[in-house]
Amino acid sequence: MTSQQPPFAVEKSLDKWPLQIQGEIVSVEGTDSVACRLLEMGILEGEPIRILGYAPLGDPMEIRLRDFQLSLRLSEAQRVTVRPAPLPVD
Amino acid sequence: MDNFDKGSGPTHGRPFQVALLGNPNTGKTTLFNALSGLRHRTGNYPGVTVDVRKGALKANFNGTDHDIDLLDLPGTYSLAARSPDELLAVDVVTGCFGESSRPDALVCMADASNIERSLYLFSQAVELGVPVVLALSMVDLAAKQGIKVDTLKLSERLGLAVIAVNATKGAGLRELKAAIMEAALGKVAPNAQMLPEAVKSTQAELAKAWNCHPGFVLRALVDEGGEAEKRLTAQKGATAVAELHAARQKLTTQHQIALPVLEPRCRYPWIRKQVAGTVERSQNNQKGFTEKADRWLVHPFWGTGIFLLIMLFFFQAIFVLAKPVMEWLGELTDGLASWVGGQLGPGPFNSLVCEGVIPGVGAVLVFLPQILILFAFMGVLEDCGYMARAAFLMDRLMARCGLSGKAFIPLLSSLGCAVPGILSTRVIENRRDRLAAIVVAPLMSCSARLPVYVLLTGAFLSQTWWLPGLTLFGLYMIGFVVAPLVAWTLKSTLLAGEKPIFMLEMPPFRVPAVKVVARRMVEAAWEFLARAGTLILASMVVVWALLHYPSTTPDGKYWPEVIEEAKGEDRLVLLEQWKSNTILARVSRSLDPLWAPVGWDWRIGAAALASFPAREVVVASLGIVFGQDPEWEETAVGEESEKRLASRLQEAKRADGSRLFTIPTALSLLVFVALCCQCVSTLAVMARETRSWKWPAFTFAYMTTLAYLGAILVFQVGTMLEGWIRP
Numbered sequence: 001m002t003s004q005q006p007p008f009a010v011e012k013s014l015d016k017w018p019l020q021i022q023g024e025i026v027s028v029e030g031t032d033s034v035a036c037r038l039l040e041m042g043i044l045e046g047e048p049i050r051i052l053g054y055a056p057l058g059d060p061m062e063i064r065l066r067d068f069q070l071s072l073r074l075s076e077a078q079r080v081t082v083r084p085a086p087l088p089v090d
Numbered sequence: 091m092d093n094f095d096k097g098s099g100p101t102h103g104r105p106f107q108v109a110l111l112g113n114p115n116t117g118k119t120t121l122f123n124a125l126s127g128l129r130h131r132t133g134n135y136p137g138v139t140v141d142v143r144k145g146a147l148k149a150n151f152n153g154t155d156h157d158i159d160l161l162d163l164p165g166t167y168s169l170a171a172r173s174p175d176e177l178l179a180v181d182v183v184t185g186c187f188g189e190s191s192r193p194d195a196l197v198c199m200a201d202a203s204n205i206e207r208s209l210y211l212f213s214q215a216v217e218l219g220v221p222v223v224l225a226l227s228m229v230d231l232a233a234k235q236g237i238k239v240d241t242l243k244l245s246e247r248l249g250l251a252v253i254a255v256n257a258t259k260g261a262g263l264r265e266l267k268a269a270i271m272e273a274a275l276g277k278v279a280p281n282a283q284m285l286p287e288a289v290k291s292t293q294a295e296l297a298k299a300w301n302c303h304p305g306f307v308l309r310a311l312v313d314e315g316g317e318a319e320k321r322l323t324a325q326k327g328a329t330a331v332a333e334l335h336a337a338r339q340k341l342t343t344q345h346q347i348a349l350p351v352l353e354p355r356c357r358y359p360w361i362r363k364q365v366a367g368t369v370e371r372s373q374n375n376q377k378g379f380t381e382k383a384d385r386w387l388v389h390p391f392w393g394t395g396i397f398l399l400i401m402l403f404f405f406q407a408i409f410v411l412a413k414p415v416m417e418w419l420g421e422l423t424d425g426l427a428s429w430v431g432g433q434l435g436p437g438p439f440n441s442l443v444c445e446g447v448i449p450g451v452g453a454v455l456v457f458l459p460q461i462l463i464l465f466a467f468m469g470v471l472e473d474c475g476y477m478a479r480a481a482f483l484m485d486r487l488m489a490r491c492g493l494s495g496k497a498f499i500p501l502l503s504s505l506g507c508a509v510p511g512i513l514s515t516r517v518i519e520n521r522r523d524r525l526a527a528i529v530v531a532p533l534m535s536c537s538a539r540l541p542v543y544v545l546l547t548g549a550f551l552s553q554t555w556w557l558p559g560l561t562l563f564g565l566y567m568i569g570f571v572v573a574p575l576v577a578w579t580l581k582s583t584l585l586a587g588e589k590p591i592f593m594l595e596m597p598p599f600r601v602p603a604v605k606v607v608a609r610r611m612v613e614a615a616w617e618f619l620a621r622a623g624t625l626i627l628a629s630m631v632v633v634w635a636l637l638h639y640p641s642t643t644p645d646g647k648y649w650p651e652v653i654e655e656a657k658g659e660d661r662l663v664l665l666e667q668w669k670s671n672t673i674l675a676r677v678s679r680s681l682d683p684l685w686a687p688v689g690w691d692w693r694i695g696a697a698a699l700a701s702f703p704a705r706e707v708v709v710a711s712l713g714i715v716f717g718q719d720p721e722w723e724e725t726a727v728g729e730e731s732e733k734r735l736a737s738r739l740q741e742a743k744r745a746d747g748s749r750l751f752t753i754p755t756a757l758s759l760l761v762f763v764a765l766c767c768q769c770v771s772t773l774a775v776m777a778r779e780t781r782s783w784k785w786p787a788f789t790f791a792y793m794t795t796l797a798y799l800g801a802i803l804v805f806q807v808g809t810m811l812e813g814w815i816r817p
Binding site for chain 2: 030032033036037038039040041042044052053054055057058059060062066067068069070071072073075076
């Protein structure tokens with residue numbers, strides 16, 4: 001939790017990462033239907049992820065998962081924790 | 091046992107029922123069209139607001155031809171239903187709409203380039219107790235991205251047929267049809283175990299207790315607060331709900347199962363197991379074209395700029411490209427009217443055809459080029475994948491007034507016509523969001539309002555060069571301002587509820603298919619022509635009759651003949667004498683107290699009343715009331731006829747001799763037309779799409795009220811201002 005930690009160990013929610021960051025999904029918070037929707041769409045633990053962009057006014061955001069691109073609002077992105085990963089998304 | 095059952099359906103003597111299931115953007119519609127050809131009809135399911143298409147086809151299996159009814163279910167990512175429409179697939183499979191429409195087999199469409207996520211829906215489908223065939227699309231695209239699917243191996247592992255298809259090229263269709271028949275005749279449902287034993291047994295117990303299909307029970311059990319639970323509550327009452335809650339409680343406490351997320355948590359591991367070894371991925375670090383394009387297209391600055399340019403081009407195209415064709419159609423109509431007028435002898439029938447039917451229907455037909463361009467443009471944007479980007483860019487702005495980003499395109503196309511606009515709200519899954527978009531769509535200034543705008547602006551508001559443009563802009567702004575306000579009001583009152591989740595797949599960019607775009611254009615054109623041929627025609631006949639009869643002078647002569655014999659100015663005086671005694675005029679005159687606050691007389695009131703079925707009629711009705719017979723003046727063709735009507739309006743006098751149309755009067759009529767819901771087709775489409783007359787009735791009421799109040803406001807304030815400027 002401190003700045004001493006190496007950068008790849010930093011975990012932050014998806015809405016707090018800068019553009020073009022390569023990462024890996026660490027967790028999806030919650031057991032409700034919103035979490036279910038995120039999981040159904042393939043936002044799963046261990047999946048590679050890249051942030052592609054933010055719409056005007058900063059919301060929603062576009063991400064790339066392994067095989068497809070998706071846009072979601074920051075309110076939902078908050079539930080997704082991501083850590084930078086050396087493996088690129090293809 | 092009869093083995094010579096040739097050609098017909100299964101033992102119960104009907105075509106085999108097959109349902110097509112798949113994610114949006116997987117080429118499902120293309121496959122459906124390729125399989126069923128052009129012959130399909132729209133299925134109608136009670137309580138469902140989406141169109142479900144049904145197509146008939148023949149499939150050959152083991153030398154025998156079989157009839158199949160193919161049902162195209164709406165594209166979805168999951169069977170978990172958040173609205174009645176989304177429960178449709180489960181309802182169809184569980185025989186909710188009767189045993190006869192219950193499928194003998196399911197075809198599940200999966201995108202090979204996005205195999206894991208598209209197998210999620212498939213993993214739900216294989217548990218429904220119906221034989222399943224997996225159709226794989228986009229195999230070429232997947233190969234380009236380094237994804238190779240071994241269909242044979244996958245088929246072996248899943249225990250069902252896996253067929254690679256390319257619907258555009260027609261590849262794999264024969265194999266798919268044979269596989270469908272093999273599955274339907276074999277009657278063997280896949281046997282897949284993904285969910286924990288505790289859930290399975292609970293599902294079976296509840297299905298027995300409630301006498302329900304297990305497929306429905308699973309939805310009620312797992313989707314907390316979802317559509318299946320709502321229906322269970324409505325149909326089975328409190329005991330069932332108590333049992334449901336107890337079962338969920340037991341699963342959570344005794345088995346540590348977190349319910350709503352249970353499914354993806356169990357299904358994705360299963361999917362990964364099936365895919366391991368059957369789907370090969372070569373490491374590919376290249377960013378695809380779509381991702382590179384998106385760096386520009388969804389960029390806050392460049393993306394917005396490109397978006398605005400595209401929209402500008404869109405509007406320019408609608409007006410500039412359509413203009414010559416519209417003018418030509420307009421001249422054709424005028425020419426036709428005068429030619430037919432010459433052929434027919436004088437009399438009521440001549441008047442009906444030349445003053446009612448031809449100009450009325452013609453005034454509508456001139457919009458056909460606009461409709462075609464609008465749909466070509468929308469078809470291209472949608473098929474190439476840009477629509478999702480537009481929704482993405484506009485989402486924040488639309489969310490502020492309680493609409494979804496996906497409502498932007500429907501509202502934009504309502505600038506052409508609210509009918510396709512309302513039809514295109516189908517992309518909005520959330521029911522409340524969709525209703526809000528439907529209810530405000532007719533507030534956008536559609537192209538049918540344009541002729542009135544142009545006529546009145548040209549006649550009364552073009553004293554300086556900048557005034558007409560500003561007025562036209564202001565009239566369009568009325569829609570842009572009022573629609574979000576109404577949407578916001580609705581979403582905080584009638585349609586209040588939690589903010590729906592916005593998740594939109596950004597499909598890969600591709601070259602739009604000419605076939606798909608052409609099909610959309612043709613369908614839209616047909617719908618439009620059918621409307622012009624029925625509704626507009628009928629209302630023009632009625633309006634003409636109401637403004638024609640009684641058609642005899644007090645001394646028993648036929649009015650048009652009397653006017654024909656008169657000279658110059660007398661004609662107008664006689665015309666007014668005749669028209670002011672017709673049925674619609676009498677009605678309108680009895681409503682005088684209603685017109686006084688907005689500054690109209692009976693003639694404007696009659697035109698406004700006449701245009702309630704279709705606002706296109708308003709110009710033609712003004713023409714009938716104020717007299718615009720092309721025979722009277724020789725120069726009267728095309729644009730000239732419009733100028734003539736404009737000068738008639740400018741010269742029109744009130745009973746006391748003052749000018750009828752002052753600037754406030756013209757503005758109050760313009761504002762009224764801008765805000766009023768004078769369009770039966772819009773209301774009919776609304777009723778069809780919401781499956782209720784409640785919403786069209788509401789829309790009609792609120793828009794008419796707004797229009798009247800707006801007209802009063804403009805007239806009263808305008809008159810006051812005029813008094814200050816010219817005391």
